[in-house]
Amino acid sequence: MRRPWLAAVAPYLWLGLFFAFPFLLVAKLSLSHTVLAIPPYAPQLDLSQGHAGVPAFVHQLSFETYQRLTSDRVYLSSYLSSLRFAGLATAILLVIGYPIAYGMSRFPPPTRQALLMAVILPFWTSFLIRIYAWIAILKPAGLLNAALGVLHLGPLSLLNTDTAVVIGLVYAYLPFMVLPLYAVLERQDERLIEAAQDLGCTATGAFWRVTFPLSLPGVAAGALLCFIPMVGEFVIPDLLGGSGTLMLGRTIWTEFFANRDWPAASAVAIVLLATLAVPIALFQRQQAKVTA
Amino acid sequence: MTRGPSLFNRASVGLGLAFLYGPIALLVLYSFNASRLVTVWGGFSTRWYAALAQDGQMLDAVWVTLRVGLISASAATVLGLLAAVTLVRAGRFRGRALFSGMVYAPLVMPEVILGLSLLLLFVAVGLPRGFWTVTVSHTTVTLCYATVVIQARLAYFDRSLEEAAQDLGCPPVSAFLKVTLPNIAPAVAAAWMLAFTLSLDDLVIASFTSGPGATTLPMRLYSQVRLGVNPEINAVSTLLIAVVTLGVVAAGAIQRRRSVSS
Numbered sequence: 163m164r165r166p167w168l169a170a171v172a173p174y175l176w177l178g179l180f181f182a183f184p185f186l187l188v189a190k191l192s193l194s195h196t197v198l199a200i201p202p203y204a205p206q207l208d209l210s211q212g213h214a215g216v217p218a219f220v221h222q223l224s225f226e227t228y229q230r231l232t233s234d235r236v237y238l239s240s241y242l243s244s245l246r247f248a249g250l251a252t253a254i255l256l257v258i259g260y261p262i263a264y265g266m267s268r269f270p271p272p273t274r275q276a277l278l279m280a281v282i283l284p285f286w287t288s289f290l291i292r293i294y295a296w297i298a299i300l301k302p303a304g305l306l307n308a309a310l311g312v313l314h315l316g317p318l319s320l321l322n323t324d325t326a327v328v329i330g331l332v333y334a335y336l337p338f339m340v341l342p343l344y345a346v347l348e349r350q351d352e353r354l355i356e357a358a359q360d361l362g363c364t365a366t367g368a369f370w371r372v373t374f375p376l377s378l379p380g381v382a383a384g385a386l387l388c389f390i391p392m393v394g395e396f397v398i399p400d401l402l403g404g405s406g407t408l409m410l411g412r413t414i415w416t417e418f419f420a421n422r423d424w425p426a427a428s429a430v431a432i433v434l435l436a437t438l439a440v441p442i443a444l445f446q447r448q449q450a451k452v453t454a
Numbered sequence: 455m456t457r458g459p460s461l462f463n464r465a466s467v468g469l470g471l472a473f474l475y476g477p478i479a480l481l482v483l484y485s486f487n488a489s490r491l492v493t494v495w496g497g498f499s500t501r502w503y504a505a506l507a508q509d510g511q512m513l514d515a516v517w518v519t520l521r522v523g524l525i526s527a528s529a530a531t532v533l534g535l536l537a538a539v540t541l542v543r544a545g546r547f548r549g550r551a552l553f554s555g556m557v558y559a560p561l562v563m564p565e566v567i568l569g570l571s572l573l574l575l576f577v578a579v580g581l582p583r584g585f586w587t588v589t590v591s592h593t594t595v596t597l598c599y600a601t602v603v604i605q606a607r608l609a610y611f612d613r614s615l616e617e618a619a620q621d622l623g624c625p626p627v628s629a630f631l632k633v634t635l636p637n638i639a640p641a642v643a644a645a646w647m648l649a650f651t652l653s654l655d656d657l658v659i660a661s662f663t664s665g666p667g668a669t670t671l672p673m674r675l676y677s678q679v680r681l682g683v684n685p686e687i688n689a690v691s692t693l694l695i696a697v698v699t700l701g702v703v704a705a706g707a708i709q710r711r712r713s714v715s716s
Contacts, residue, residue, distance in 0.1 A: 170544060170553060173537035173597065177556040180594040184571030187578055201577050262470035265463035277467060279706055284474045286698050288655045290672050290679070291691040295477035298484065298683045305480060308493040336474060387562065394564020396658055401679060411566040418570065418662075428574070431567045438564070446558050 185435075192429035193223040196422075203424050227429040237430065240408030245437075247324075247399075247409060248392035251331035252385050255339040258332070259384065263343035264373075267350070278344065285337040293330055293401050300326050300402070322404035330398040335391075339384040346380030347373070379448070386445040390438055410434045478695065485688035502689040512690065515674035518585065519654055522670060526592035527650035533593070534600025534645055539630075541601070542608045560598045568595055569662030576663065583665030591663040592656060596649035603648055607641030608634075647705055651698060 194203040205222035231237045266277045284292065299305045300321040307317040320326045350373065358368040396411035403409070410430060417427035459467070485503075489496025506512060537557055544550070560568060572591045576583055611634060619629040635642070657672040664670060671690070678687055 169536040170540035170547070173533045173540065173557075173601075174549070174553055176533055176594065176597070177537075177553075180572065180575065180590060181556050181560060181568075182552075184575040187574040188567070188571045191574055258470070258473075261462070261466035265459060265465075265467040265470075268459040268463045269467075270458070277471075279702075280471055281474070283699065283702055284478065286651050286702050287478065287695050288672070288691070288698075290655070290657050290675055291481070291694065292478065294675070294679050294683075294687065294691065295481040297679070298480065299477060301683065303491070303493055305493065333473070333477070336470070340470070390562040391564055394566050396564075396566050397676075411564055414566045414570060415658075424574075427570060431570055434564065435567060438562075442559060442562055445562055446555060449558050 188428045188431055190223070191425055192227055192432045193225065194425045194428075195224070195226055196425055201424070202422050227425045230426065231429055231433065236408065237413065240410055240413045241433065241437075243408050244393050244410040244434075247327060247331065248389050248395075251328055251335065251392055252389045254328070254332050255335060255388055256381065256385060259336060259339035259343055260381075262336075263340045263347055263380075266340075266344050267347040274348070281337050281340050281344075289334060290397060292334060293397055296326070296330055296333065296402060297321060300329070321402065322407075324403065324407060326402040327399050327407055327409075330402040331392055331395065334398060335388045338387045342383035342387060343377065343380040346377045346383075350376055382444075383448055386441055386448070390441050390445065393438060394434055481688055482692045482695065485685060485692040487685060490685060502685040503693075505686050506689050506693075509686070511669075512671075512674060512686075515669050515671040518668055519671040522585065522589050522592060522660075522668075523650045523653040526589045526596060526653050527646050529589075529593040530597035530600045530649040531604075531642060531646045533597045534649070535604055535642060537597065537601040538604035538608050541605050557598050557601050560595050561602070565595075565656070565658035566662075569659040572659065573662040583663060583668075585664075585668040587663045587665065588660050588668055588670065591659050592649075592653040595656075595659060596652045599652060600645035600649050603645040604638065604641050607638045611638055644705060647701060651701075654694075654698075 191203060194205060196202055197204045205219050262281075266274060266281070269277060297304075302317065302319050302321065304321070306320065310317060320329075354372050354376070355368050358372045359365065363371065393409075394411040394414075395409060396415050399407045399409040399412045400415070403412075410433075414427045414430050414434070417423045417430060486498050486500065487494075487496055488499035488501065537553075541554060541557065569591070572587075572594070573583070576587050581587060615637070616629050616633050619633045620626060624632065655672060656670075657676050660670045660673055661676075664673065671694075675687060675690065678684055
């Protein structure tokens with residue numbers, strides 16, 4: 163094709179209209195205030211009298227909602243606990259995901275293919291269903307306590323606790339951690355390890371001095387791929403967490419649906435986005451490097 | 455020196471898979487439990503499946519979800535194909551950074567933000583929320599996944615084949631459709647399936663952008679799940695898992711056969 167950029171027109175317009183432009187609306191709304199009306203915010207941009215409506219509209223925008231966010235402790239603690247949950251779950255995912263990815267890459271190629279498929283398959287099954295499955299396991303009269311009862315242990319009440327949220331996060335995001343790690347480990351040249359061992363390195367030494375440093379791009383990709391969406395996770399804290407489990411995704415949801423405070427929901431979304439801007443930019447740079 | 459999997463390697467892979475599949479297996483098992491309680495095995499029964507067939511609201515939700523999925527996945531695949539062609543072949547053009555940013559950002563963007571921003575768009579333009587707003591929203595999000603899948607395949611496609619067709623007098627667009635597209639067809643099919651599955655699965659974006667009369671299956675499930683464990687949900691889940699598993703395994707088999715024959 164002579165003018166390949168022509169292909170860009172449709173997806174460019176689509177993403178511009180349905181992805182980029184709505185963010186401006188979120189930003190605008192975060193500067194509005196709530197009113198009892200439909201839609202429940204003001205000011206409204208009124209262009210019926212021509213452009214005269216614009217200055218009046220801009221004049222009414224304020225940072226009032228953001229001030230509210232800083233003064234109410236709920237927002238600050240849900241911000242911090244989101245980062246804490248996502249950070250902790252990412253760390254656990256690295257610790258359990260790495261041995262799985264590494265183990266997979268050690269199998270002969272046909273088995274590897276099957277294992278890869280087995281790791282990807284749960285990703286295709288519904289997220290909601292996989293989280294729901296944990297409710298039956300973790301609830302007080304659930305399967306975990308039944309199993310512990312046989313061993314004369316427990317009972318544990320895990321459902322609706324922070325521990326349950328971490329379990330849910332780790333469970334749901336495990337494929338996202340394993341796949342990028344596996345992708346780098348699988349491509350690694352085995353002769354490097356042999357060379358290290360020929361030069362007197364022990365097997366463990368070769369792992370830490372050759373395999374692991376070379377897999378760092380996969381570690382970074384996996385960590386970003388998990389951390390970023392987990393910060394804004396809604397379903398997991400809502401279904402597995404308790405009423406006191408605060409996470410930003412849930413805060414946005416509650417502000418929007420329960421409190422009908424659209425400006426607050428938007429302001430929280432903007433704060434969340436600003437926080438994730440750096441990791442998202444890092445992730446995009448990595449994607450660009452991979453595809454270049 | 456042969457470096458097969460050690461005992462440690464086998465154990466970590468085995469435990470990892472057990473962790474991934476255990477909860478799903480339990481869910482499937484208990485969908486056949488005659489008892490309503492999770493800890494009591496009341497014998498094998500298909501009563502929850504029978505109850506499901508009577509649940510009109512649930513069936514309506516399934517129907518809505520399938521229609522949204524079919525339309526949005528198809529639109530997303532077409533747009534994704536165009537976006538992939540752009541990213542792989544257009545080289546540098548003005549606005550490329552913004553374009554690739556818009557393609558990759560939704561992959562990691564929290565769904566709550568995507569849902570909220572799309573909803574505000576629909577409210578701002580005065581579009582009543584319902585079937586089409588969910589479909590458009592799903593197209594937007596899944597087209598990014600479709601792009602990534604197709605792009606990965608297109609990057610490895612040998613362009614000289616397409617150029618040969620053009621040298622033989624084929625117009626560029628038809629050379630693309632007749633030579634390139636059949637070659638990357640498995641990736642296009644995979645992209646469609648991914649988009650369809652993601653649409654089938656989405657709760658958050660649908661909740662923001664849907665309206666009365668367009669309740670999708672995940673929204674319906676969510677409202678029931680909030681009330682606690684219910685064997686009927688296990689039955690729906692099992693059916694969904696079965697459909698998706700069959701689809702993925704079949705797609706994998708087709709792709710393997712193609713790669714063997716080519």
